[in-house]
Amino acid sequence: MSTMLPVLLSLLLLVGLANTQDGRYSLRFHYTGVSRPKAGFPSFQATGYLNDLAFLHYDSNGQVAKPLGPWTQVKGMMDWEKETQLQKAREDTFMETLKDIMNYYQDGGNHTLQGRFGCELRDNNYCGAFWTYIYDGQEYIKFITEIPAWFPRQTKAVFTKVKWEREGSVQRAKAYLEKECPRLLRNYLQHSKTFLDSKDAPSVLITSQEGPENIRTLKCDAYNFYPRPVSMYWTRPGIPVETYEWGDIALGEDGKYHSWVMVKVPSSDTGPYLCHVQHSSLAQTLTVPWNQGQESQAAGDQ
Template identity: 65%
Template sequence: MVPVLLSLLLVVGPAVAQDTQNRPYSLTYHSNGVSKPKEGFPSFQATGYLNDQAFFHYDSETEKAEPLGPWKQVEGMEDWEELSKFQKARGDFFLKNLKDIMGYYKDTGNHTFKGTFGCEIRNDNYGGAFWKYAYDGQDYIKFNTEIPAWIPLQPEAVNTKVKWETEGSVQASKNYLEKECPDMLRSYLQYSRPFLDRQDPPSVSITSHVTLGLIRTLKCVADNFYPKPISMYWTQADSVVVAETWGEGPLSENGTYQSWEVVKIPSLSRGPYSCHVQHSSLAQPLTVTWNKSQ
């Protein structure tokens, strides 16, 4: 008999694809349980991600698992009614564990339990996996596939380790992470590669402003690109200028990213200064130049 911990993870999917592109793909699930949610807020939520893109969300208020983004238009990838039943059962099990953990800590009041697990494939082969939980924002327990075993990260988590391992979850958890999860990911890729493999080139712009008449700030912004990896750097006369600050934005509602790099130069400097951007969507690096006459 499959232990309850894993029986709440195995979902039948469509036939497995025989080929994937020569790049990594990941399938990750994020779950969140709250012992005393505010009125109108769910006690349990779960979101599934393919690479960095959320493809479904479930909450205990609606008791529905619903596709997100472009996956709303995909037919046949998942039986959403069955997935809704699965997530409801998993949510009940998740909240029961939260109640048990509160007992180990002798806690009352409102507390949270968060879980994240998933796997990766590279060149169609298993590329790694992880499974971990946090209680009230602190790492609580994680699974080690090499030993294999549940590793307590808090003294109280020893109770959870003993409970789960007594139920026989160790080998089943390892099998799930190393076989069931990659197989599910391959099946999802039959429907999802057009969304995951797309190449949206960045649009690049430079802004300039002077502070206290002494320092000029140049900011190079790359907008609306996908996938996330990008390289940006500044030069003056073929010499690299070290960036003062840099940053990146989260995945936007339209499914693209933003990144920026800032340099500070003397306000009297005429330049030219060039911002160079390299991205997988570009056949060659994109260069945008600023000088004081602009």
């Protein structure tokens, strides 16, 4: 037997958890290169993110940098022709790096290289950056801005470190992360804070499932919320209930998040049990009850 409890919320932010309103914003890029892509799939693709929202995409098939999501309606934030040329140049360099690494390992098979780099501002001031490469799912080399230097994470990455440092990569990487990236982010924010500061309150769904050994599973799902930070937990009235399992906070294709929390209780226990959800879009903690055989709805203050 299953009890389903949908709760749809649409109120604006009053108070809540830490979020983009505390003055933190990030710009990051994710690059992926594949030595032997499947038919029809690009060998290289790049996606740009402001906070956790994708705003730019480029790949080797189309070879055109394009805006994504609400940024398709934004005018003046970027010169997309220049951005296309930049991404083409980065594609060439990135795929050359992939070939170099394969040569270091003397392996001409199917391999994947990923690049992750970006920076963060807090109250409009630079507060951190990162740059790392991942080869076949394992960290290969990363940049340490404090030294500054490229730090090998695999044995063969020493060859990459020597090559890049001989070419002056250390100075360029440090200048990009600490100066150019924050400059770009400040410029992008002039056109993007409306989207980045938006709030979407969670919908909540409770399900109950009978299991073996007279144990019932209660699962509380929160979905369609933004931004990412969320807190979820179960109680009986006034008594915390030990959590059996938490779900990851997952980002959907629509730019909204989903998570869940699960507890195990005796099948003979009819409740009530309470699922609590805290999110920056809510004026107060949302508390949703479960009672065996009973459906109920709840919504936060509008």
